[in-house]
Amino acid sequence: MNAATNEAPYEEILGPRIAERLRAETDLTDIGELAVLPGGHSGLTYRLPVGSGRDVVVKAVPRGQRSIGRHDMLKQARIMVALAPTDVPVPAVVAVDETEPAWFAVEFVHGESIEPTLDDPEIDPARAAARMSRAAQILPRLHRVPLDLLPPGAETLAPAEELARWARTMGAVPEELVPGATELQARLEAAVPSALEPTLVHGDYRLGNIICTDLEPRAIIDWEIWSIGDPRVELGWFLVFADGSNFPGVGRDVPGLPTEDELLAAYTDGGPAPDAMDWFNALGRYKMAAIMGHNLRRHREGRHEDPDQERLPDTIVRLITSGLERLG
Incomplete structure (x- = not known):
């Protein structure tokens, strides 16, 4: 519980909402708990286990915000859906919830995303x-x-x-x-x-x-x-x-x-x-x-x-x- 606002942590509210949507609209049933994924610069970014060794990445609008400006999660989801049939490599979109505060989920892509001149760890x-x-x-x-x-x-x-x-x-x-x-x-x-x-x-x-x-x-x-x-x-x-x-x-x-x-x-x-x-x-x-x-x-x-x-x-x-x- 957030003592300053008497509100439950947002993940405790968002997690069940996401799980319900995924169970209703996909074949995913073994939904785990949200874990903050560092590195996101817009909205909130989480890693979510969904069973059988699979994970999805969830990007969500912060509590009390709408999907506009730098929090426009729906803008990101829509372009990735549009690019799915092209040869541009994008993560597969698993689910989109446009009810505010909005969120979407994509397949977790295993690999590295390192900026050689800026990021740690250093890369060969x-x-x-x-x-x-x-x-x-x-x-x-x-x-x-x-x-x-x-x-x-x-x-x-x-x-x-x-x-x-x-x-x-x-x-x-x-x-x-x-x-x-x-x-x-x-x-x-x-x-x-x-x-x-x-x-x-x-x-x-x-x-x-x-x-x-x-x-x-x-x-x-x-x-x-x-x-x-x-x-x-x-x-x-x-x-x-x-x-x-x-x-x-x-x-x-x-x-x-x-x-x-x-x-x-x-x-x-x-x-x-x-x-x-x-x-x-x-x-x-x-x-x-x-x-x-x-x-x-x-x-x-x-x-x-x-x-x-x-x-x-x-x-x-x-x-x-x-x-x-x-x-x-």
Whole structure:
């Protein structure tokens, strides 16, 4: 019991509700207890045994919230259902409950999802390099998905609108936490490329969001900010994580990772790189600096205390500086 609110722990309420739905709508009957699964960044994430050695992952809206914004579990469930018949690897959706607070369950995919330049434990460099190249080869599958297969109501963002989205985040961060961001934003705004034909965009495509078995991607996860937009936005973001020098004090250099040119060649299957990639690479760095600046501000204001955020200033400066360098 929560002494402050006299409410039972949420898992004690949510667990029976999930079990009842699974028993009614699937062949699952041996339902265990919810266990918090670390690493989720939106909503609540649990691992749930369902018998015969099987587990599912449950993503749920927090108590008292609705499935909107960063808690939009239904948005994630709908895109994975839509992608199930395609060649994009996603976890199989087992059940969806749209009654608020909403939740959905997917098959637990066994494997690793490690970001080589950022995450602990460290990964063998050769394995990291092979996975990163394979991720670049898989990415075109997302960008080839016919838009009429996607759930209705998806946000569509041209490059200028994508920049404006992250400029709003950056604008809420005190300038002293993101030195040089104003100049980087101005230079991005002054040179916005013409948009390519819009495609499905995951929004956070990187190895940390790809579960791999050995070297092969088994499932792309964390679809909370998917949209329709310029595929180069996705590429620019992906490339940020290919270089550990982007993250001083936070990450590490991993010897032997593919270069940006090698990753672009893997993406295009040896064809020419997409136009204006320096702009999109700079945009990816601007986006990451905005996210880190936002997190650092929340920590320093006491809204979400996390001493690890004090490791971010050098990385923020490096991201902004290297973004300016990309724009020449």
